[in-house]
Amino acid sequence: MPETGPQQAAVDVPRGLAGVVVTETAIGDVRGREGFYHYREYSAIDLARSRGFEDVWHLMFHGTLPDAEQSAAFAARVAALRHLPDEVAGALPLIARASSAAGPLAGLRTALSLYGSATGLRPLYDTDPERRAEDALAACAVVPTILTALHRIGLGQEPLAPRDDLGHAANYLYTLTGREPAPDHARAIEQYLVATVDHGFNPSTFAARVIASTGADLAACLVGGVGAFSGPLHGGAPARALDTLDAIGTVDRIDPWIRERVLAGERIMGFGHAVYRTEDPRSRMLRGLAQGFGGPLVDFAVQVEQRVEAILAELKPGRELHTNVEFYAGVVMEQCGLPRAMFTPTFAVARVVGWSANILEQATDSKIIRPGARYVGPPPPQPVPAV
Structure with missing residues (x-):
């Protein structure tokens, strides 16, 4: 059954459905500007x-x-x-x-x-x-x-x-x-x-x-x-964030390594979030867990976090880019003996x-989720070419 037509006009929405409310839920929510989420x-x-x-x-x-x-x-x-x-x-x-x-x-x-x-x-x-x-x-x-x-x-x-x-x-x-x-x-x-x-x-x-x-x-x-x-842009990032620490290697390499990648337009795994415009509360908690264990990896991770945030603030002013859950998740899991x-x-x-x-x-809602898409290909109908 068509979802658009004379009785239901199409509605343009932002790319990625950013900020679009598609349903109601009693399970939880994320307040990105406050750095808060709840169950x-x-x-x-x-x-x-x-x-x-x-x-x-x-x-x-x-x-x-x-x-x-x-x-x-x-x-x-x-x-x-x-x-x-x-x-x-x-x-x-x-x-x-x-x-x-x-x-x-x-x-x-x-x-x-x-x-x-x-x-x-x-x-x-x-x-x-x-x-x-x-x-x-x-x-x-x-x-x-x-x-x-x-x-x-x-x-x-x-x-x-x-x-x-x-x-x-x-x-x-x-x-x-x-x-x-x-x-x-x-x-x-x-x-x-x-x-x-x-x-x-x-x-x-x-x-x-x-x-x-x-x-x-x-x-x-x-x-x-x-x-x-x-996908690497969703749940597949914790190991990649730890790989970033390995690639940097030493404190003296932090700034040049980060600057080179930011200027090249590359993403620094473990930083930035689609919703949070402040520190990810999960990252804050996991940082505390990691620091409770202590050790060289944690000290290095904290130094990298500080320098990355400073460099991102300098090179991408106005963008609130902080560590997300993946950055310290990898550190904590490494400390607890989990393989990457x-x-x-x-x-x-x-x-x-x-x-x-x-x-x-x-499952309690009988309405199927069926959005539309704007067609941007060649204008139809065209005659079907003969073989």
């Missing part, structure tokens, strides 16, 4: 500092923070859902080989599609809210298991079964490394996960909601979110919960 009615950073990942997961899915009894019950429920169906577990070696060049995030797309088929996920359009919520909970629970298994298989190691006695973040680190993590490492990664669960209508969240608006099954929606998320190939997949471990909350919300 439901709570500051996301306050939640990261004071609550565990499962509590925030409960908030995203159910709209409320759990009390102590509810928290323990929800965590136990999540832990029991981490184990993969046999069909998916058996296919992971083939998926790992096929996606070896691209990495675990690419493999996750394939594994999620298989998971949807193996578990009989039905279209959102055909399921009730309770069934959708159960399906979403189970899918989010297995994503860390899939990602760590793909990583280990790629290294020639056996995947590890999830441990029901560990929290979500600690279990993720255990199934990744084979070692029970130090409490401070587990907590730092948990805080990172909480801080990255959701962030407004970012491209991957929007992509997942567009697919959800068609009534497709949950796996299809999540695969779309993963696909959008994998797993930086963006770790981001996805958190964001899959935010995608799912948005998918569940979108």
Whole structure:
């Protein structure tokens, strides 16, 4: 059914839909000029500092923070859902080989599609809210298991079964490394996960909601979110930001290295954000976590941050360009022993919960998301040339 016509005129909007409100949400928001974002009615950073990942997961899915009894019950429920169906577990070696060049995030797309088929996920359009919520909970629970298994298989190691006695973040680190993590490492990664669960209508969240608006099954929606998320301009930046520190190498190279790239029009990974016009609150929190660990990498990262911001202010006056979440996320994950190939997949471990909350919300709206585009090609109709 056409979406434009005599009764509905086309509306021009800014490139990239910047500033365009496309729907209403009760999940959260980002106030870019204030440097603030929230999940439901709570500051996301306050939640990261004071609550565990499962509590925030409960908030995203159910709209409320759990009390102590509810928290323990929800965590136990999540832990029991981490184990993969046999069909998916058996296919992971083939998926790992096929996606070896691209990495675990690419493999996750394939594994999620298989998971949807193996578990009989039905279209959102055909399921009730309770069934959708159960399906979403189970899918989010297995994503860390899939990602760590793909990583280990790629290294020639056996995947590890999830441990029901560990929290979500600690279990993720255990199934990744084979070692029970130090409490401070587990907590730092948990805080990172909480801080990255959701962030407004970012491209991957929007992509997942567009697919959800068609009534497709949950796996299809999540695969779309993963696909959008994998781009270097979205979730694919934490390792690249750390690569920038490696490329600079020493303090005396900071200024010339940065100036050369800014003047060449290149982007400095880990700096600037599509929404924030002040310091990214996630970056501020992660900087504090990194400084709590200390060490030469952190000291160097802080020096680079200071000089990059100064040089960008000089060469791009009027542009508020500060570190974004990826810059210190890479530093924290490096300090906690995560391999760089797993930086963006770790981001996805958190964001899959935010995608799912948005998918569940979108599924309650019967209106398909169907924008238009202005045609700028050769004027039609032209005669079809004879062969």
